[in-house]
Amino acid sequence: MYKDELKQELFEKIRKYREIDKERSKMEKEYSDLSILELDESNDEYAGLCVQAMDLQEEIDELIIDTKYAPLVGLTGSQIKESDFFMKSSDLSFDQNIEKHLDINLLKLKEEMKKRLKQIKPLCLSASIDQHMYNLYNQAVRCYVYGAFEASCVLCRAIAEFISKEYIILKKLGHLLPSKSRSDQKMGIFQILKKKSLCSKEILDLCYEIKAKANNILHEKEEVTKEQDALYMIRQLQMFIKNFPKVA
Incomplete structure (x- = not known):
């Protein structure tokens, strides 16, 4: 309401x-x-x-x-x-x-959750993933299933940024990352990926698409996020995770 x-x-x-x-x-x-x-x-x-x-x-x-x-x-x-x-x-x-409140609301939510769970495809990866990323991904999907669509989209950005940041550090480029102690830093995480050619154009497009949606939610009062928007972002995130370059 x-x-x-x-x-x-x-x-x-x-x-x-x-x-x-x-x-x-x-x-x-x-x-x-x-x-x-x-x-x-x-x-x-x-x-x-x-x-x-x-x-x-x-x-x-x-x-x-x-x-x-x-x-x-x-x-x-x-x-x-x-x-x-x-x-x-x-x-x-x-x-x-x-x-009484929970009985009524959970009964309604149960049917909505069943419908949304059918829309989510499992994410199957050959490599292991960080526990922090695992937890964030779990929460992003749960937020979508429970109906917190904006939160789900914002978490998708957090996950994409976390993966990208860890990759940049593993590539010995951590000194380029934004830091509170260095006021001259102007490049964001996704900008570093692009400037240093660390991933494909397809991955970069996914990065900026996921980032843009989260930014709109956080900074644009008129931004409307529907169920399909959150589902789309999760699917884009899954594609991002599957295709993100592995460390050599």
Whole structure:
């Protein structure tokens, strides 16, 4: 759910909850000679308000869980106060709410994951690979499968850069790599590959394509990354890994 829609829905439900709470308080004062339980059992209107309040509380608790994935921004002082109150009350029934939240979302995610896993072909290599690269590749694929498409694309760039950097070092050209201690460095990792003719044009094209997508995600607010974009980047990365030159 987009953050503005989430915020709007959350505070609209809180507003409705507060209105119902006022109505209940009004009736409790009006029938002050009755206990809450007696009023609930004897007055259908009051009982109906209690049911509505419980339903709204449950819906608010579920939305509070959704806010853990993204910050609520642009809140007024009263909205911050209200959100703090309901976040504390939500924590009291967190275990029950999170179970329901996960059951619903994981069921939906399971079907999406199955579809995406079918699209990924295994990467089979004759040579062994670095554990760090192994972990990054594993995370890039998992991000795609779980639906974090932007993260998957950015990790693809990190992997391509890591492989290229290690190759440059093994070719005794590590002194050309960018360094915080050397302000005169102007060449990037892929530029070194090109300038020193360390790999083919096809590999360089893949490098710059993977880099460009990650750059757009990180620096262009209007960049849209869809499922197919992330899958394409993973396939391009697989081609890059398979065809990248081996150290002689």
